[in-house]
Amino acid sequence: MNLPTLExxxxxxxxxxLILAGWACLLTAIDLFISPERKxxxxxxxxxxxxxxxxxxxxxxxxxxxxxxxxxxGDMAVVDGFALFLQxxxxxxxxxxxxxxxxYLPRHNIERGEYYTLLLFTTSGMMLMAMxxxxxxxxxxxxxxxxxxxxxxxxxxxRLDSEEAAMKYFLLGAFASGFLVYGIALTYxxxxxxxxxxxxxxxxxxxxxxxxxxxxxxxxLILVGLGFKVAAVPFHMWTPDVxxxxxxxxxxxxxxxxxxxxxxxxxxxxxxxxxxTGDTWGVVIAIIAALTMILGNVVAISQSNVKRMLAYSSIAxxxxxxxxxxxxxxxEVEPLAVSAAVFYLLTYAVTNLGAFAIVIAxxxxxxxxxxxxxxxxxxxxxxxxxxxxTLFMLSLTGIPPSAGMVGKFxxxxxxxxxxxxxPLILTVTIIGVLTSVISAFYxxxxxxxxxxxxxxxxxxxxxxxxxxxxxTALATFLLGVVPAPFxxxxxxxxxxxxx
Amino acid sequence: MLNETVxxxxxxxxxxxxxVLFSIGVAGVLLRRNAILIFMSVELMLNAANLAFVAxxxxxxxxxxxxxxxxxxxxxxxxxxxxxxxxxxxFRSKRSTDIDELNSMEG
Amino acid sequence: MPGVILFAILALVxxxxxxxxxxSTNAVHAAxxxxxxxxxxxxFFLGLSAPxxxxxxxxxxxxxxxxxxxxxxxxxxxxxxxxxxxLRWQAPLAIALVLALLAVTxxxxxxxxxxxxxxxxxxxxxxxQGFGSPQAVGETLFxxxxxxxxxxxxxxxxxxxxxxxxxxxxxxxxxxxxxxxQASDRAA
Numbered sequence: 001m002n003l004p005t006l007e008x009x010x011x012x013x014x015x016x017x018l019i020l021a022g023w024a025c026l027l028t029a030i031d032l033f034i035s036p037e038r039k040x041x042x043x044x045x046x047x048x049x050x051x052x053x054x055x056x057x058x059x060x061x062x063x064x065x066x067x068x069x070x071x072x073x074g075d076m077a078v079v080d081g082f083a084l085f086l087q088x089x090x091x092x093x094x095x096x097x098x099x100x101x102x103x104y105l106p107r108h109n110i111e112r113g114e115y116y117t118l119l120l121f122t123t124s125g126m127m128l129m130a131m132x133x134x135x136x137x138x139x140x141x142x143x144x145x146x147x148x149x150x151x152x153x154x155x156x157x158x159r160l161d162s163e164e165a166a167m168k169y170f171l172l173g174a175f176a177s178g179f180l181v182y183g184i185a186l187t188y189x190x191x192x193x194x195x196x197x198x199x200x201x202x203x204x205x206x207x208x209x210x211x212x213x214x215x216x217x218x219x220x221l222i223l224v225g226l227g228f229k230v231a232a233v234p235f236h237m238w239t240p241d242v243x244x245x246x247x248x249x250x251x252x253x254x255x256x257x258x259x260x261x262x263x264x265x266x267x268x269x270x271x272x273x274x275x276x277t278g279d280t281w282g283v284v285i286a287i288i289a290a291l292t293m294i295l296g297n298v299v300a301i302s303q304s305n306v307k308r309m310l311a312y313s314s315i316a317x318x319x320x321x322x323x324x325x326x327x328x329x330x331x332e333v334e335p336l337a338v339s340a341a342v343f344y345l346l347t348y349a350v351t352n353l354g355a356f357a358i359v360i361a362x363x364x365x366x367x368x369x370x371x372x373x374x375x376x377x378x379x380x381x382x383x384x385x386x387x388x389x390t391l392f393m394l395s396l397t398g399i400p401p402s403a404g405m406v407g408k409f410x411x412x413x414x415x416x417x418x419x420x421x422x423p424l425i426l427t428v429t430i431i432g433v434l435t436s437v438i439s440a441f442y443x444x445x446x447x448x449x450x451x452x453x454x455x456x457x458x459x460x461x462x463x464x465x466x467x468x469x470x471x472t473a474l475a476t477f478l479l480g481v482v483p484a485p486f487x488x489x490x491x492x493x494x495x496x497x498x499x
Numbered sequence: 500m501l502n503e504t505v506x507x508x509x510x511x512x513x514x515x516x517x518x519v520l521f522s523i524g525v526a527g528v529l530l531r532r533n534a535i536l537i538f539m540s541v542e543l544m545l546n547a548a549n550l551a552f553v554a555x556x557x558x559x560x561x562x563x564x565x566x567x568x569x570x571x572x573x574x575x576x577x578x579x580x581x582x583x584x585x586x587x588x589x590f591r592s593k594r595s596t597d598i599d600e601l602n603s604m605e606g
Numbered sequence: 607m608p609g610v611i612l613f614a615i616l617a618l619v620x621x622x623x624x625x626x627x628x629x630s631t632n633a634v635h636a637a638x639x640x641x642x643x644x645x646x647x648x649x650f651f652l653g654l655s656a657p658x659x660x661x662x663x664x665x666x667x668x669x670x671x672x673x674x675x676x677x678x679x680x681x682x683x684x685x686x687x688x689x690x691x692x693l694r695w696q697a698p699l700a701i702a703l704v705l706a707l708l709a710v711t712x713x714x715x716x717x718x719x720x721x722x723x724x725x726x727x728x729x730x731x732x733x734x735q736g737f738g739s740p741q742a743v744g745e746t747l748f749x750x751x752x753x754x755x756x757x758x759x760x761x762x763x764x765x766x767x768x769x770x771x772x773x774x775x776x777x778x779x780x781x782x783x784x785x786x787x788q789a790s791d792r793a794a
C-alpha cells in the first residue's frame with residue numbers, strides 16, 4: 001500500500017485552496033456564535049480568509065516563476081501558471097461578490113451567515129477546478145462549485161422567483177452532471193484511466209486499453225456537460241431565468257465565477273486530455289461558439305430587464321471565450337489562445353461585477369427597479385454612477401478605453417493566427433466581430449437612457465457597494481489603458497501536463 | 500456467492516445495457532414535467548454511468564473505476580439532499596412540483 | 607452460458623423497471639421501480655467483482671437515498687404525477703436525441719474495433735485476489751485518491767448547510783396562512 005507522503009501531497013503548492021476550504025469549514029462553526037444583527041462580521045471574516053488565501057497565492061506565484069509547475073496530492077492536481085492566474089481571478093471575484101452582498105442582504109432581509117461560507121466553498125471548488133489533473137477532480141470540483149450556487153440562487157426564499165431560479169438551475173445542473181459522469185465513464189473505458197495525462201497517452205499510442213472510439217464519444221458527452229456550465233448554445237436555456245430570479249449579488253458572482261470555473265475545466269480537459277482529437281472537437285466548439293455569439297447578442301437586444309439582458313450578454317461572452325478555445329487546438333497558437341481566454345475571463349469578471357454593482361444600486365427593496373427605463377436621467381442625479389456604468393457598457397461592447405476591448409482584441413488575435421488554413425475559424429472570427437458591433441445596440445442603450453432621457457434616476461450606493469464600484473471601475477479602466485503588466489501575467493498562464 | 504465464475508459476460512454487454520439505461524434517464528428528464536420524476540431520472544443516468552464504470556474497472560482490473568463509483572454515489576447523496584430540500588421549499592409556496600408552473604418570470 | 611442467461615434476465619428487469627419509472631403516473635410507484643433498478647445494478651456489481659460497491663449500492667442508494675425520496679413524496683402528498691400533455695417541442699426532440707444517443711453508443715459498442723477490447727474479461731489473477739473488496743477499495747481511496755476524498759467531505763458539509771438554509775424559515779412564523787393566501791393570489 002502506497003500511502004501518500006508529505007512530499008507527494010505538496011502542501012505548499014496547494015496552500016491557497018487548503019486555506020480557503022479550511023477557513024470555510026471553520027467559519028461555518030464560528031458563524032453560529034455571531035448574533036443575527038452582526039452577520040457582517042462573518043462577511044469580514046470571510047474576506048480575511050480570501051486575503052490569507054491571496055497571500056499564499058502570491059507566494060506560490062513567486063515560487064512558480066522560479067521553479068515552474070509542480071504536482072500536488074500525488075498526481076491528482078497540478079499547480080501551473082494557468083491554475084495560479086485563474087485562482088487569482090476567482091479570489092478577486094469572491095471578494096467583490098462579498099462586497100456586493102454586504103449591504104444588499106440586510107436591505108432585502110435575507111442576511112444569513114451561510115451566504116458567506118457558501119461563497120467560500122464555491123470559490124474553493126473553482127480553485128480546485130483550475131488545478132485539476134484528473135477527471136475525478138474535475139467532476140468533484142464542478143459539484144463543489146455548483147452545489148453552493150444552487151443554494152445561493154434560492155437564498156431569497158420564500159421569494160418565489162428565487163426559489164424557481166434555484167430549482168431550474170439545480171435540475172439542469174444535475175442533468176448536466178449526469179452527462180459529464182457518463183462521458184467520464186466512457187473515457188475511462190476508452191483510455192483505461194481518468195488521469196488527464198494518461199488519457200492523452202492512451203489516445204496517442206497504447207496504454208492499458210486504448211479504445212479511441214469510446215473515448216471520443218465520452219469526450220462529446222463531457223462537452224455537453226461542461227457546455228451547460230458555461231451556458232453555451234444550445235445548452236443555455238436555464239441562464240436567463242436563473243440570472244433574473246437569483247438574488248443580484250449571487251447572479252453577479254455566478255455569471256463570472258461559475259463561467260470561469262467551467263472554462264477552466266473545458267480548457268484543461270480538452271487541451272490536456274484530448275489534443276489528439278482536436279480536429280473533431282475543434283470544429284464542434286467553433287460552431288458552438290458562433291451559435292452562442294449570435295444567439296446571445298441577438299436575443300439580448302429585445303430584453304427590457306437589465307438582469308435578463310446581462311444574462312444573454314453573459315451567454316454571448318461565453319461565445320467569445322469559446323473562440324479562443326477553438327483556436328487553442330493548434331499547438332503553435334495554444335499558448336496565445338489560452339492566455340487570451342484567461343485574460344478575457346479576467347476582464348469579463350471585473351466588468352460584469354461592476355455592471356451588476358450598478359444594478360444592485362438601482363434595485364429597490366422589492367426587487368424592482370432593474371428595467372432599462374429605470375436608468376433614465378441617472379446622469380443628472382448620479383453623474384459618477386453614470387460614468388462608471390458607461391465605462392462598463394463600453395467594456396462589455398469592446399470599445400476603448402476599457403478592459404473588454406483589450407480582451408476581445410487578444411482573443412481575435414489568437415483566432416486570426418489559428419485561422420491560417422482554417423476557414424471555419426476565420427468565419428467564426430468574422431461572426432465574432434460582427435456580433436460585437438450588434439451588441440453595441442443594446443449595451444449603449446443604457447448610456448443613452450442615462451444621458452439623453454429625463455427621469456428620476458434613483459440609486460442607493462451604500463459604503464461596501466461604493467468600494468466595489470470604485471474597484472471594478474478602476475480595474476476596468478486600468479486593464480484597458482495599461483494592460484501590459486496583466487497581459488504579461490496572462491502570458492505565463494500556461495497549461496502543463498504535470499510537474 | 501455470486502462471482503465472476505458464474506457471471507462471465509463480455510464487457511460490451513454491460514456497456515450496451517448502461518447506454519440503454521442512460522438513454523431512458525435522458526428521456527425521462529426531457530419528457531416528464533415533474534421535478535421529483537426528473538430528479539429520479541437523473542439518478543438513473545448516474546447509475547448507468549456507475550454500471551459502465553464497474554464494468555470497465557473489471558475488464559481493466561483497475562481499482563480506480565470502483566473508487567469513482569464510490570464518489571459518484573456520495574455526490575448523488577449530496578445532490579439528493581439539496582434537491583429534495585428545494586422541492587420541499589418550492590412546494591410550500593406553490594403546492595406543486597410541476598416545473599411547467601415555474602413561470603413567474605417571462606419567457 | 608448460464609452467465610449470459612442470468613445477465614439477460616437481470617438486464618431485462620433493469621430496463622423494464624426503468625421504463626416503468628419513466629411512464630408511471632404515481633411518484634411512489636416510480637420510486638419503487640427505481641429501487642428495483644438499483645437492486646439489479648447491485649447484483650451486476652457483485653458479478654463484476656465489486657462486492658463492496660454492491661453493498662454500498664443497496665444500503666446507501668436503494669436504501670437511504672430512495673427512502674428519502676419516498677419520505678419527501680409522502681410528506682408533500684405529491685404522489686399524483688400525470689403524464690404531461692403540454693409537451694410542445696420537447697417530445698420529438700427528446701425522442702430524436704435519445705435515438706441518436708442510443709444509435710451512437712450501440713454503433714460504438716458493436717464496432718469491431720471496440721469489440722476487440724471489450725471481450726470476455728480475463729479471470730481475476732491470483733495476485734489480484736481481493737480486487738473490489740472493502741480493503742482494496744479503502745486502500746485506493748485513502749492513498750491515491752486522497753484529494754477527491756477530502757473534496758467529497760466538503761461536498762457533504764455543503765449539502766448539510768444548504769439543506770438548513772433552504773428549509774429553515776425564520777421570517778415566516780404564520781407560514782401556512784400566508785402561503786395559502788399567496789397561492790390563491792396566483793390562482794386569481
